[in-house]
Amino acid sequence: MSTREIVEETLDNTTIDPSVTWTTGNVAEAFPGVFTTLGFTFINASVELATRTTFRNLGVLTKKQVCVPDQPEDMFWTLFAGRAAANIDKFREIANITPGTSATAVEQQLFGYVRPETVDANSARRYPVIVAKAPAAVLRLPKRHDAEFAELRRWRLAHLDRIDTLDHAGCVELLDDARQRFQRMLTKHMLVAFVSSGxxxxxxxxxxxxxxxxxxxxxxxxxxxxxxxxxxxxxxxxxxxxxxxxxxxxxxxxxxxxxxxxxxxxxxxxxxxxxxxxxxxxxxxxxxxxxxxxxxxxxxxxxxxxxxxxxxxxxxxxxxxxxxxxxxxxxxxxxxxxKAGYLLTFDIARAAARRQGALLVEAGVIDHIDDVFHLSYDEVRAGVTGDRRALVGARRAAYEQRCDYRLPQAWAGVPVLTKAGESDAPALDVSGVLTGVAASGGVVEGRARVVRDPSTTELDDGDILVCETTDPSWVSLFLVAAGVVTDYGGLLSHGPIVARELGIPCVCGTENGSYRIRDGQRIRLDGDAGTVTVLG
Structure with a gap:
């Protein structure tokens, strides 16, 4: 079986308990794409600890359970072929001992769908502790969340202009600071996600x-x-x-x-x-x-x-x-x-990493500044001095290969990879109907634009954006789009929230809509019924 150390080295789980169920829903929205070695080792322990600390603050978990397990099956998240996946079974365990929610509700709200075999098994054994701890944690959070976010904005601007002057020690200090702030912000964010879902x-x-x-x-x-x-x-x-x-x-x-x-x-x-x-x-x-x-x-x-x-x-x-x-x-x-808060910490961390990359290029350790992202967090902190070009080359080759593949939305054990941009799902013909979650109301007709990369795509006014998932960098497309269709997500995912804020229809959680709808087809999006119909 894989261990946490093996996953941090290989960015993959090639052997894992076949009974454990995983999903890319929601977690792929937070951390889309393929991880580099530095990207994963920078946040791996922090994400796990933030998740567990959140549930401890609510009284759901004990102090002893706030740790980073050795086995990926015991973690709330891990990687498969470089891509993030969440452990559905761990979140089900949490839901079953938390009042006001259930395994069914968590699957629907966090991941956008409920598996047919899901059975709620709620237990009241932690209720006395939760009743004692959760109200105070929840009531105090909004003001603390606002304060943390405002401080992160100030902190980012205070550091950006001087990063290019830092030496190795300065880069490491700033990376460590960014990592700690990331974990604090994510701990608050996880509690917000749980309460908002409830x-x-x-x-x-x-x-x-x-x-x-x-x-x-x-x-x-x-x-x-x-x-x-x-x-x-x-x-x-x-x-x-x-x-x-x-x-x-x-x-x-x-x-x-x-x-x-x-x-x-x-x-x-x-x-x-x-x-x-x-x-x-x-x-x-x-x-x-x-x-x-x-x-x-x-x-x-x-x-x-x-x-x-x-x-x-x-x-x-x-x-x-x-x-x-x-x-x-x-x-x-x-x-x-x-989400914006932890992205603020990422911006400082990536700037410090690229500064460190420039220093390593000067030292002859790597060839290019961005090669630093194929070193581990511990390697960067240690200040490597020997030639790392061969190691970086091997890791970069694995990264580039993984970019050509994607994970399914859900699976048990080891997933079957598919080529990015390809799907076994049949394309929809005229009058074909796709069903998802009715996430933002309204009915609109227009040309479907199937988008994989928001930075290289132009939408015309009235086009309907069709994609796997979105993050805040997609907002510039939302202003032009007449509507949005996504493969992943539920009512509280990023795309639906932004669509509702801008008053455009949205259907999410279609599972494979961006592969069944052809770019350029004329479609009708019904955000009230949660359907997408191909018109021609």
Whole structure:
């Protein structure tokens, strides 16, 4: 069987317990693409400890359980062929001893689907501890989350301009600092993800009881996510209301492959942003499509949906319903803020790593600055002095080969890899229908644009974005798209949240929609019914 050390060396699990079930849902959204050695070893232990600390703070796990296991089967996440996967069975265990949720709910909200064989097996054995610890942890979190995020913004800007002057010791100190801040932010983010899922469950259950399920997306709209600010500032940059430096100071930690340390951000290469400014320049300030106006309309949409919900309730229950909707909106906004928070730590870590790479090139250890990402975190910290070109070459070759493959959405044991861009699923013909999660309401027709790389794709106004998953670097496409279809994710995934903030229809969790829909087909996206129909 694989061990944690073997996985950190090979970035793969070639032998693993065949009974354990894994998924790329949700975790692939946080850390999309293929890991390099530095990228994985920088965050591996931190992700595991952050997850376990979150559940300890809630009283679900004991202090002794906050550790990094030796066996991947016992961890909440690991890698297969360089790509991240979450351990569904571990999250089911947590759900089964946590009040207010279940294995079914966690699978649906975190991963976008529920397996047919899933059976809830809730136990109350940890309830007394949870009741004692969880309320305080939850009530204190929003203000602490806001404060941590604001501090990370200040910290990033304070360090960026001086990184190019650091020596080896300075790089290591900053990398260590970034890693600690990443773990702290992720610990808060994991709690936000868990609580927001519970609140969303409560809202959807309430609606189902009243036969008002179609109000769900509207009640989760207009929450004021970080991506709304990106959208507005893209528009402001196009209209010369802010400078490029102001934009990259605020949002430059985003960019293609931003969930990987080896990714290139808008701070380093703003071309993907600049290339789309003409689209935003064509949107006047008084247009309903201007980001600020879209946000205001979505807030109004949420208020109208709440009024409809309250009208269906007895007077004594209306106040409680309003509180649940208000709390859900607040925590969903924190969910997106948390992702932005750990990306701030990544931006400093990648800048420090590239500075260290430059020093290693000068020392003759590696050939290119980005070769540093194929060294381990411990190797970088140790300040390697011998020639590492052969080792880097072998690791780079494995990385490039893995980029040509992808994992399934879910599997047990060792996954079967498929070529990226290929699928056994049959393409949809005219009148073919694809079904997913109704994530953002509305019906729209347009040309499907199947996108694999947001940095190299141009959308025309009215095109419908079809992709595997999204992260904040995709926001520049959302402003142009008439709707969004994703393979992965649930109601609280990134793509649906941003779609609701911008008021465009979205169907998520189609599993293989980006492989069954052909680029250029005319399609109808029904965000209320959760369907996509090929028109021609």
């Amino acid at each position: 609140l969303a469950d409560r809202v959807t259950d309430m609606l189902a009881e009243l036969d008002l399920a179609d109000l769900g997306p509207a009640l989760l709209s207009g929450v004021g996510s970080d991506e709304s600010e990106i959208a507005h500032d893209l528009w402001a940059l196009a209209h010369d209301e802010i400078t490029l430096r102001e934009f990259t100071d605020r949002h430059g930690y985003h960019g293609n492959n931003e969930g990987q340390l080896s990714g290139v951000t808008w701070r380093e290469d703003p071309a993907p942003v600049l290339n789309r400014l003409a689209d935003y320049r064509a949107i006047p300030a008084d247009s309903p499509r201007a980001p600020r106006n879209r946000s205001q309309e979505q807030i109004a949409t949420r208020h109208r949906a709440l009024a409809e919900l309250q009208a269906a309730l007895p007077r004594r229950k209306r106040g409680g319903a309003a509180r649940y909707v208000r709390w859900a909106a607040r925590w969903i906004a924190l969910r997106e803020q948390g």
